[in-house]
Amino acid sequence: MRIYSNKWWEQVITSINDGILVIDEFEKVLFINPEYSRITGVGKEIIGKLLSAYRPGAQLPSTLKDGKTRVGVYREINGRAYVVDMAPIEDNGKIIGAVSVCKSINEVKELSNELNKKVRQVIELQEKISTLSSVKYTFDQIITQSAEMIDNKNIAKKIADSNLPVLLIGESGTGKELFSQSIHEASDRRNHPFIAVNCATIPDTLIESELFGYVDGAFTSAKKGGKVGLFEMANKGTLFLDEIGDLSYNVQANLLRVLQEGTVRRIGASTEIDVDVRIIAATHQDLNQMAQKNKFRQDLYFRLNVAHLTIPPLRNRREDIPFLVERFLPPNYRLSKDVMQFLQSYSWPGNVRELKNMLSYASCLADNGIIEMDHLPEVMKNQIIEDNIQTDGTLKSVVASAEARYIKQMLMQYEKNIEGRTLVANNLGISLASLYNKIRKYELE
Ligand SMILES: Nc1ncnc2c1ncn2[C@@H]1O[C@H](COP(=O)(O)OP(=O)(O)OP(=O)(O)O)[C@@H](O)[C@H]1O
Structure with a gap:
């Protein structure tokens, strides 16, 4: 068998990532490795010294005496915390020395702090996702008698389970988000996040970091630790991009790239992250016309406009009004004949949302449960009816x-x-x- 020199063994021990200290049978320190110095702050001056004199409270001399192994002994000296394992060194049944192996707790503490920070971030994100992704609606809750809307519902149900992007076109308050949530709920993505973002309400300068996130230090006002973008949050689920026509040309280009590649790159990052997100986009604008006028990217328009549904305004499906009223009025409330007639002739610029809000307001004013003209908001009564x-x-x-x-x-x-x-x-x-x-x-x- 080959005999290895002391130097050879010394190099092996020197390269170990734990701190090592060896004493002889007389408690005299024979050896320490660089890691021991790094962890304890004790340098080579200890070599040749009596351990208990140099490091009062050290337990290695006890191991030398009783021959017992000690594991995970906590030591804290001069602000340095570490755990030590101790074992005797025996030769032919005789204890001829002892070795201690130590690991820094400062590093473990730092790692644990780092871990706690990450756990807090995950909890924060989970909370954010659950507020952003609280799906409330299913197809059953879309109330309608209109043939066009019934067609829309049927098509939406059929495409729900595919991964096709959907484009919803309709005025504000017609129920685009309602359709979008219902499609998500009817798809096999239902157990993953549904995240809605209104592109019109986020300033141009922030929308990219909202959608794609950023890494630590990406720009001066960046949050420490970076930020997870909505695409990453919606992974395996659905991202509802409301008012997509309001996205700037630049952001449209980046959005198209994400849709084509199936990956996002956080701002300032050098690597891509895989994302599996279904896009449902909505707008009240004519994207086709905007694309022709170079106000919306044609390639993005074609990419989004795979399945599209046009949600008619309420004034074009007045047959829905009595059913919606029934759905939104509190129990034991009813409309006077005048009010029902008025609702049938009103132009409903705010569509179903306006009807819903108006009924909540009027039912607060109607003490006896009958909603009269006097209970309607003034702005509504002043509205000049141009249709019909x-x-x-x-x-x-x-x-x-x-x-x-x-x-x-x-x-x-x-x-x-x-x-x-x-x-x-x-x-x-x-x-x-x-x-x-x-x-x-x-x-x-
Ligand atoms: N057919 C419907 N049946 C029941 N409730 C409806 C219907 N359509 C719309 N609503 C209700 O009207 C309100 C507005 O709907 P929604 O937010 O889906 O409209 P939207 O088209 O997305 O509006 P915006 O473009 O302004 O975001 C919601 O409270 C929704 O529940």
Whole structure:
């Protein structure tokens, strides 16, 4: 068998990543490695000294005496904390020395602090994801009787389980997010995050870091430790990009790259991260026209416009109004005949959201459970109804239809008594008698 020199063994021990100290049978220190010095702060001056004299409280002399191994003994000297394992060195049953092996706790502490920091970050992210991704809606909650909306629901159900991107087009408050959440809930991504982001409400300078995240030190105001982007948060789930038409051209290019590659690169990072995210985009704008005018990237438009649904405004599906009213009114509340008639003729610029909010407001004012015209918000009553006016037939009948609509609109704004009627007549520039004639003629009451 080959005999290895002392120098050879010394090199082996020197290269070990734990601190090592060896004493002889008389407690005299024979050897320490550089790691021991690094952990304890004790240098080569200890060699040749009696350990208990140089390091009071050391337990290695006890191991020398009783021959017992000691494991995980905690030591803290001059702010340096470490754990020590001790073992006797025997030759033919006789203890001829002892060795101690130590590991720094400062490093373990630092690692544990680092770990705690990461755990806190994960908890923060989980909380953020759960607030961002609280899916409330399913297809059953989309109330409609309109043929166009029923078609939309059927198509949405069919494409839900695919990974196809979806583009939802419709005015504000028509239910685009409702569709988007329902598609997510009906897909096999339902147990993963649904994250909604409104591109119109995030300033241009921040949107990239929101979507793609950044690494530590990416820019001067960057948060320490970096930031996870929404794409990473939505991994395996759905990212709902509302008002996508408001994204700047630059961000559109980066978004397209993520969709094509299936990877994101955090701002300032050199590596890509794989992401598996289904995109549902929504807009009230005509992206096709915007693409033709170079205001929206055509390649991104084609990428997003794979499955598209156009959600009609409420004024074009008035048959839904009574059903939505029933859904949103608190129990034991009802609308007066006037109010129901008004809702049927109103233009609903804020669509279903406006109807829902209006009913909440009015039901607070209606003490006896019956919602009257007086309980409607003033802005609504003042809204000039431009639709539903007859636009074909003889000139006489079209003028009569417009006249009836305008008088009705005026009547709604004033009290239903003589003072109110006088104000209406004055505003219309006609006599009170003439106003009553027109009310009778057009059956406005
Ligand atoms: N068909 C419907 N049945 C029941 N509730 C509806 C329907 N459509 C819309 N809503 C309700 O109206 C409100 C607005 O809907 P939603 O947020 O989905 O609209 P949106 O088109 O995404 O609006 P925006 O573009 O302004 O974000 C929500 O409270 C939603 O629940």
